[in-house]
Each structure stands twice: as C-alpha cells, then as structure tokens.
Amino acid sequence: MRLQSNRALELFNTAQSDGLIEELDTTIIFYDLDILEQRLKTVRSAFGPSYKHSVAIKSNPLSKVLEYISKNENGLEAASFEELCLANNQEPSFTVWDSPVKTKAEIIEAEKMGGVLINADSLDELELILAHTAQSKIGLRINPQVNTGSHGSMSVSGQYSKFGEPIANRASIIEAILRHPKRITALHVHSSSQTTDYDRLCNAIRSVVDLANEINQVSAAQIETIDIGGGFPVSYEAARDFDIADYAEKLKETCPELWNGTYQGITEFGRYYHANAGFTATRIEGSKGDSENQTIITHAGADLFLREAYNPGVWPHEYSVIRAGNEVKQTLIRTDIGGPLCFGGDYIQKEVLLPKCQQGDWLFVLDTGANSFALWSRHCSRSFPKVIGFDGKAQIFKKRESIESIIGFWS
Ligand SMILES: Cc1ncc(COP(=O)(O)O)c(C=O)c1O
Known part of the structure; x- marks a missing residue:
C-alpha cells in the first residue's frame, strides 16, 4: 500500500x-497515517511476534507521527541527543540511542531518562558510557566491514566507515565486552540504507550473530539482544515494490538465532515506514x-x-x-x-x-x-x-x- x-x-x-x-x-x-499503520502491521507480521520494532526518528520526526508510533506499542530510535529528547517527549514502548558522537553530559542525561538502550559507537565510547551510567542497557555497534552495494552516501559499513567498531578488532571487542558481563548485553549493526541485495545485508548481520555466539560461549547468555538496524529499501516508482517479508524470510534462513529464542531481535527501519x-x-x-x-x-x-x-x-x-x-x-x-x-x-x-x-x-x-x-x-x-x-x-x-x-x- x-x-x-x-x-x-x-x-x-x-x-x-x-x-x-x-x-x-x-x-x-x-x-497519511493509514499507510504508516499498514506498514507497521506488515513489519510485525513479516518478523513475527518475538521481534521488537523501533522506528528511526530521523526519517520523519513530526511529533504527530512519533506520537502515533509510540501509542501503537512501538519503540523509537534516536540518532542524536536531540532525537533522544524527542523520543522522551513521547511514551514509546522502548528507546534506542545510536548517535555516533555521544558526549559525557548527554550520556548522564540519557541515564536519567531511564530504560534507554544506549548503543556505543566505538570501544572508546563504550568506556565513556560505562563510566557514567549504572542502569542503562548498553550495546556496541559493530561495523561488519562489508560493501552492501548501496549508493556511497547510504553505505555506513565499508572498510573504514566512521560508524561502529570494525569487526576486524574482534579480539579487543570480545575482551571489552567480557569485562562487563552484567552491563554490556547487546550488539548493534546497521550496514546501509536502500540496499536491494538482501544476501549482503543478511550476511553482514550473520557476522555480528557469530560474534555474539563467540562471546556467549565464554560468558553464557551475556549478549541477549541483537539490534539489526534498518535499511530496507523503498521503491519510488508506483509500478514496483519491495516486500519486507522476503527480507525477513532470508534473514530467518541466515540467522535462525534471531528467531529461536537465542537473541531478542530489534529492528530500526525508517524510510520503509514513511516514504x-x-x-x-x-x-x-x-x-x-x-x-x-x-x-x-x-x-x-x-x-x-x-x-x-x-x-x-x-x-x-x-x-x-x-x-x-x-x-x-x-x-x-x-x-x-x-x-x-x-x-x-x-x-x-x-x-x-x-x-x-x-x-x-x-x-x-x-x-x-x-x-x-x-x-x-x-x-x-x-x-x-x-x-x-x-x-x-x-x-x-x-x-x-x-x-x-x-x-x-x-x-
Ligand atoms: C543506525 C541507524 N538505524 C536505522 C536507520 C534507518 O535506516 P532506514 O531508513 O534505511 O531504514 C539509520 C539510517 O540512517 C541508521 O543510521
């Protein structure tokens, strides 16, 4: 629709x-809110009842739209401290904070809001978050270092991307996470937007699931949540459409752990809901x-x-x-x-x-x-x-x- x-x-x-x-x-x-409602339902049915869905605020930050999303038992994903405040102004069922430049002052405020999943963008930022929070749930964004084939401005996971901790730093990532078994419980990956190559998207997520499995082999069930980001493509031509159920199906084949109870899956689609x-x-x-x-x-x-x-x-x-x-x-x-x-x-x-x-x-x-x-x-x-x-x-x-x-x- x-x-x-x-x-x-x-x-x-x-x-x-x-x-x-x-x-x-x-x-x-x-x-048109009717179309948003349809899209929210489509994502729920494609991913099934075990998944939690947040909507990326940056794609459409209108208060009326955020209010509708929140009232209908969805989460919100914030890409900046200001967006976090927009989320906090509503009552979403959960909030994810993914800014790539979090400051100490912002982290302290986020902790006060309570119940925010804070995804660190690097190992350095992880230390900053650990030092200034006690209750917040913490994740680490991983750069899977893949080329997903999307336009350069939409790809955020290349070899030297500015986003996330490069997966090549595997040993340091595992060591840092294992040092805080009670605090760091999530991994996050968002590799690109507008990619039509679902295989590459799924393989990028697979590499992060493998990393979580490796951590949990040492520290049983430490990683509870995997946030798979957004990125599902939107067609700008009326005669063509992309079906998100195809993507969910492929992801289920590639990463069964995101459905069989091993990990809580979270999504952060934006463009798909609104465009x-x-x-x-x-x-x-x-x-x-x-x-x-x-x-x-x-x-x-x-x-x-x-x-x-x-x-x-x-x-x-x-x-x-x-x-x-x-x-x-x-x-x-x-x-x-x-x-x-x-x-x-x-x-x-x-x-x-x-x-x-x-x-x-x-x-x-x-x-x-x-x-x-x-x-x-x-x-x-x-x-x-x-x-x-x-x-x-x-x-x-x-x-x-x-x-x-x-x-x-x-x-
Ligand atoms: C971390 C993160 N999550 C989610 C999204 C939403 O992506 P999309 O609108 O392609 O679904 C973005 C978009 O840039 C992002 O950077």
Missing part, C-alpha cells in the same frame, strides 16, 4: 475544500522555455529535497501537475524542476517528462514521507511548510512556520 497520485489528488482536494490551504501555503506536505506515506504539493510560479523544453519554478527545492538536489539522479520521484483540482493530461515535454533558492543547483530533478505548466498549477512530488522534509535546510531562510495529516480526516499536523520563528532562529 502506497499513496498513489489519484489518492494524493483526493487528499489535496479534501484539504482545499476543508479550508486548510491558504494563499501563503505555497508548499504543503501531506502525510510512500507522504507527498508534497508545491505551487508552480512560472514556466520558462519553449514547446519542447521547460524549466518550471516551484516553492520546493534544495531546502526540502536536500538529497535530490545534491545527489542528482540518485533519488528520482514520480510527479503530477494539477490545475483547478484535476490532473493535467497533455503532451509531455522535457522539464527541469527548479526550486526557490538562489543558487544554480536548486533543482528537485532535471529532464523529467511533464505537461506544459502554467503559473498557479500545483506540482505533486510523490513518496516524500521520509528523508525529505526531515532534512530541512535553512538556506535562504524560507518558512518550513504546513503539514497536513490524514487519519480518516484531514487535520493540520504542523502549522506553516511564521516569520517570527525565522527571526528567532537567527537571533
């Missing part, structure tokens, strides 16, 4: 007839060019689509053009989609096929529920757009940012 263009149009028209779209709303983010649950509508202010080529100017660019603008070609979306409440179905011409920022790289995508656009049309960008507005940039100090959510009915999840808020940010 994904938010297709016909449903997007229905939601947009509903929001408009409900009076939720104002003249100043030149870009609006839409998010296909959202779309962005942005007003077109003009079209330049001729009858075969156009460059359109919209209100969403590198501020909202950071990855698309800075990694051209890596994140293609599907689009539709709306005029007076209907999709425009005219001859398609070559189109560059420009944003509102004052620099030459401010394009969501180039060379896509769209009908000839006019001032006042709306451009829908599909599949923007994850890792788009969550990476919001302050370039040119534009207002963060209004977010309209659907849970049966349309409601404002977040107001358009005020000018006072922008002045406050820079003050």
Whole structure:
C-alpha cells in the first residue's frame, strides 16, 4: 500500500475544500497515517511476534507521527541527543540511542531518562558510557566491514566507515565486552540504507550473530539482544515494490538465532515506514522555455529535497501537475524542476517528462514521507511548510512556520 497520485489528488482536494490551504501555503506536505499503520502491521507480521520494532526518528520526526508510533506499542530510535529528547517527549514502548558522537553530559542525561538502550559507537565510547551510567542497557555497534552495494552516501559499513567498531578488532571487542558481563548485553549493526541485495545485508548481520555466539560461549547468555538496524529499501516508482517479508524470510534462513529464542531481535527501519506515506504539493510560479523544453519554478527545492538536489539522479520521484483540482493530461515535454533558492543547483530533478505548466498549477512530488522534509535546510531562510495529516480526516499536523520563528532562529 502506497499513496498513489489519484489518492494524493483526493487528499489535496479534501484539504482545499476543508479550508486548510491558504494563499501563503505555497508548499504543503501531506502525510497519511493509514499507510504508516499498514506498514507497521506488515513489519510485525513479516518478523513475527518475538521481534521488537523501533522506528528511526530521523526519517520523519513530526511529533504527530512519533506520537502515533509510540501509542501503537512501538519503540523509537534516536540518532542524536536531540532525537533522544524527542523520543522522551513521547511514551514509546522502548528507546534506542545510536548517535555516533555521544558526549559525557548527554550520556548522564540519557541515564536519567531511564530504560534507554544506549548503543556505543566505538570501544572508546563504550568506556565513556560505562563510566557514567549504572542502569542503562548498553550495546556496541559493530561495523561488519562489508560493501552492501548501496549508493556511497547510504553505505555506513565499508572498510573504514566512521560508524561502529570494525569487526576486524574482534579480539579487543570480545575482551571489552567480557569485562562487563552484567552491563554490556547487546550488539548493534546497521550496514546501509536502500540496499536491494538482501544476501549482503543478511550476511553482514550473520557476522555480528557469530560474534555474539563467540562471546556467549565464554560468558553464557551475556549478549541477549541483537539490534539489526534498518535499511530496507523503498521503491519510488508506483509500478514496483519491495516486500519486507522476503527480507525477513532470508534473514530467518541466515540467522535462525534471531528467531529461536537465542537473541531478542530489534529492528530500526525508517524510510520503509514513511516514504510512500507522504507527498508534497508545491505551487508552480512560472514556466520558462519553449514547446519542447521547460524549466518550471516551484516553492520546493534544495531546502526540502536536500538529497535530490545534491545527489542528482540518485533519488528520482514520480510527479503530477494539477490545475483547478484535476490532473493535467497533455503532451509531455522535457522539464527541469527548479526550486526557490538562489543558487544554480536548486533543482528537485532535471529532464523529467511533464505537461506544459502554467503559473498557479500545483506540482505533486510523490513518496516524500521520509528523508525529505526531515532534512530541512535553512538556506535562504524560507518558512518550513504546513503539514497536513490524514487519519480518516484531514487535520493540520504542523502549522506553516511564521516569520517570527525565522527571526528567532537567527537571533
Ligand atoms: C543506525 C541507524 N538505524 C536505522 C536507520 C534507518 O535506516 P532506514 O531508513 O534505511 O531504514 C539509520 C539510517 O540512517 C541508521 O543510521
């Protein structure tokens, strides 16, 4: 289930007839909780009842969304201290904290929150956490040192990755963990995002399960939990989909210990839950060019689509053009989609096929529920757009940012 263009149009028209779209709303983010609900259920059924699932906050940190996730008995995964505070502001069933740069002051605060699984990013950080906590559950992130075949910016487990303790340091890892049999009880691995090669993903996790087995041979049942991270790929094309049950099945074959009661499995998917649950509508202010080529100017660019603008070609979306409440179905011409920022790289995508656009049309960008507005940039100090959510009915999840808020940010 994904938010297709016909449903997007229905939601947009509903929001408009409900009076939720104002003249100043030149870009609006839409998010459908029904799709999130479906995805949460799909993950549960794919992994079975023994697994615990946290959702990566970084992919979509909207409070309404975190609240929904938490109320439905899921955990939250925080990639920074600030995200940990966002999690602490909700009541998730559990919280995992995975920042790669934890400080002493942050660790002390995390300990006070209580019940957080703190995954150390290195052996040095492990010592810092041990020195400043007494109750928190502690894990160690392992870099399995594999190439999972994803785009360079999405891979976090190469030979010299900045994330995790390299598995080549096996002897030091085992020694450090065995020194604290009551404190260090989890191993963590997240090797990449958007990898379609499930074999490589599963083999990376297998290497961490082997490490846990080796530790537990010396210190019986010390490692209780294996956090397998996120990373399941999302299709940005309506005609194609990836089934997370296939991945879970392959993982079960590769790592039966994650199902047979040896270890508690935890997941941290992000993009999979959100990407296909959202779309962005942005007003077109003009079209330049001729009858075969156009460059359109919209209100969403590198501020909202950071990855698309800075990694051209890596994140293609599907689009539709709306005029007076209907999709425009005219001859398609070559189109560059420009944003509102004052620099030459401010394009969501180039060379896509769209009908000839006019001032006042709306451009829908599909599949923007994850890792788009969550990476919001302050370039040119534009207002963060209004977010309209659907849970049966349309409601404002977040107001358009005020000018006072922008002045406050820079003050
Ligand atoms: C440690 C960690 N866990 C989970 C995730 C979520 O990954 P994805 O959104 O690909 O599922 C990320 C993403 O960068 C991550 O770094």
